[in-house]
Amino acid sequence: MSPLARRLQHAAYGGPEVLELAEVPLPEPGPGQVRVRIHAAGANPLDSKKRRGLFAPGQEAPAEPQTLGLEMAGVIDALGPGVTQWKTGQPVLGLTAQPDAVATHALADADNIVAKPDVLTFEQAAALPIATETAYRTLRRLGVVAGQTLLVHAAAGGVGLMAVQLARVLGATVIGTAGEANHAFLRDLGATPVTYGDGLAERIRAAAPQGIDAVLDASGRGVLPLSVELTGNPDKVLTIADLDAARHGVRFSREMLPVPQVMDDVLPMIEDGRLHMPLEAVFPLEKAADAYHRLDEGHLRGKIVLTTRTPLDPAARALLDMATQPGAPQPHELSAPEARAALDGMWAQLGGEPAAVARTEDAVANGVPVKLYWPEGEGPHPVLIWIHGGGWVLGSAAASDATARDLSRLAGYLVVSVDYRLAPEHPFPAAVEDVMAVAKWVSGEIGALGGDITRTAVGGDSAGGNLSAVLANELPGTFTLQALVYPATDLTHPFPSYEENGEGLMLTKDALAWFQGHYLGEDVDPKDPRVSPLHADAATLAAAPPALVITAGYDPLRDEGEAYAQRLREAGVAVEQVRYEGQIHGFFSMPAAIPEAREAIDRVASALRRARA
Missing domain, CATH: 3.90.180.10 (Medium-chain alcohol dehydrogenases, catalytic domain)
Structure with missing residues (x-):
């Protein structure tokens, strides 16, 4: 599509x-x-x-x-x-x-x-271009200079209030027509307000006994005859709103100036506070x-x-406020061991109360620590290899315990949660080698533990989503589903969301650089498909299993996750792609703080249930 x-x-x-x-x-x-x-x-x-x-x-x-x-x-x-x-x-x-x-x-x-x-x-x-350009252009065409008196009709509207402010910066006196409710507002902008209605001419003359030198009509409400009378010259009146302008000998201004020409002059005044657009x-x-x-x-x-953008979820906002308050640890400002000590326990708490499953067991899969979660009911059970996130540097099976339990219980899967080796102690390709070793162990041993090897899925969040996609591409024909939750798919990050969501959120550009520096070092090509699955060739992607791809609107990885979903579609793979518009990176594993995470977890479980059928 x-x-x-x-x-x-x-x-x-x-x-x-x-x-x-x-x-x-x-x-x-x-x-x-x-x-x-x-x-x-x-x-x-x-x-x-x-x-x-x-x-x-x-x-x-x-x-x-x-x-x-x-x-x-x-x-x-x-x-x-x-x-x-x-x-x-x-x-x-x-x-x-x-x-x-x-x-x-x-x-x-x-x-x-x-x-x-x-x-x-x-x-x-978005409120600036037209009102600012119109006010700037019309004052220039009226020739307003210091010492003159300008009358602005509809002075509290977008064009009017910018014209008032620009005229004041130029040194002009400004009279502005507006409803009574906006008079205090106009005074704060430096204009003298007068009320519409009968007797308007007399009120204007009283407010400006020195006379009116120029008029800008932004109202279009039949004020042109009065304006010509006040100035004594239709050339001193300009309208942007009254289509009868020509009948009164008044200019109607509509030819716009280029935005950069206007903003070169105006933006400095907005940045230093001399102008603002309420x-x-x-x-x-x-x-x-x-x-x-x-x-x-x-x-x-x-x-x-x-x-057009969905506001940030209030629960996510509250979590961000807590996480970014002064003194709160930021991963990229710490060493890897310090970041693990500071954050792994917090992530475990954000996962919520652990759900009950039939049983759990620690095991070693071809040398890699794993934790197994059995659902209730008779086996053999479909199998999910779950790979935690954390930028290949942080996280653990223990920190993602609640997620593994939820997916086992809700989807009815025997979950194999992988404790792969972490960078920088074990940089790429250690994590890839570990998840490959676990997948091979599952294919040979899981049957004896009550698993059904013919119904095996793989999934993970963030770096775990990256490793899940790599695993699905490296082992074609192995999996019934790949569940990728805000996956990193292109470590060159060429997409707009990297800049758009790169500051002030749970995952930032600085944090990504820190994670990737530890994982890749200096000699690894970030376009290697085992690093960036978006760079896999079309034949590889065509052999990939069906996919569920979940992204978050306020995530620097949003666009690359969605680009990967699109490439899979183009390769003929069945894909369900869902964006949680108001969410941040990491929300999926934080249901104790962000209730919408429950819906996303249910969505993954539902996809897993369909895949096992």
């Missing part, structure tokens, strides 16, 4: 109720373009005007579904031919090539985006109709933004 994007569109004209989410093929960037995995997009009045059919009078519906939005912030995930100034994984903000920014993915011209400043969230960044509200993409209802109501204080 080809990858899909989701986008907001409407196939009829009308209110927000005509909006719908549609799945469409993932767009491919052309020459000079990039594809952006969009995290947030701004909602603008122009979207609503188009949706209501104001630019298509007399038509009930467009000839084809219409998309919405131009401004966005996200992460580049593909480059078109000739694009050299950007790389995948870079966070950016800017405009899409077509009005289709309210989507999970869209194309942008490489020269009409800029790097997202670290001080801005994706939601804050957010009226942030809505998930699934609540787009609610977002546009709020937009259409007007009287906003800032921008409305739609986010």
Whole structure:
């Protein structure tokens, strides 16, 4: 199945109720373009005007579904031919090539985006391009300079409040029309507020006895005659919202400046705090109709933004806050023995209360320590070789005891949990050799222990998922299922999620470098298929068993796990791939802290039950 994007569109004209989410093929960037995995997009009045059919009078519906939005912030995930100034994984903000920014993915011209400043969230960044460009452009075209007085209609909206701030930076006095509820807000921005309604001209003259030098109309609510009267010259009035501008001799400004030209001047002012864009509200993409209802109501204080990204699970957030508090040990800041001492016990606790199984036994499989878990009931039982995570440096069968027990009990498998040798004491290929030795032991000995060798699966999480995929590729025809939980599949990490999720989470870029440095050393090729199974050839993958691939939305390994699932599909392998959007790397083994882990464990158990049938 080809990858899909989701986008907001409407196939009829009308209110927000005509909006719908549609799945469409993932767009491919052309020459000079990039594809952006969009995290947030701004909602603008122009979207609503188009949706209501104001630019298509007399038509009930467009000839084809219409998309919405131009401004966005996200992460580049593909480059078109000739694009050299950007790389995948870079966070950016800017405009899409077509009005289709309210989507999970869209194309942008490489020269009409800029790097997202670290001080801005994706939601804050997505609110900037149109309002900032419009305010910047219109003030330039009005010729506003220090000492003048500017009148801004709809001063508390997105364009209005940026115009107020930019004019104040220029040294102008600003009068802003707004509802009473936004007056204090405008005063905080440095403007003198006046209320809409009867007597507006008199209130403006009272607020600006020196007179009005220029007017920016961002409201489109019939204020152009009054504005011309106040300035005495229609050339001193400019609108971005009133389609009757020409009738009043007023300019309607719509020709946009390139985003980089504007942001070169404006972003420094945002980074040092002289400008800011308040957010009226942030809505998930699934609540787009609610977002546009709020937009259409007007009287906003800032921008409305739609986010395409599922928020971080609150339980995962709480765990991260605990794990990253000052003084909490970070693995890459410790020696390997220190990290094991600090973290293995914590991981065992996060696994939760150990589930009851029929019995357990420690054993040695071709020289490798293993722990066996028998389910209830008569054998012979299907067999699961379970391989723990921990970056090939941390973890143990003891630390993953709760996971092994859960899978044995829920799936009805005899679980063989592997205590493979760890780096840096035993770098690559020691772990691969150990899991291979265990698989060969299982094939020869497990029958005598109540296992059914004809129904053997392999699985693991993180580094264990990596070793499981390698084992499945090295021993074709051996396994009925490979269950890969956020696996590391390409240790060159060329995918956007490596940058996107590389800081401030459970697994970081620094931690990955620490793990891989211990595991690979300096002389191992990270593209060796026994290191990075994504680099296995097509014939090898075609012989692989069916796969369940679980990924987490807030994981630097997310994209490479999903890329591996896609390569398996392309090779003809049956694949179930599930992303837990709000989760972090490691969640699967932490059900005591993250309840959603239980659902993921149940999903693996369900796949195992199907595989044994």
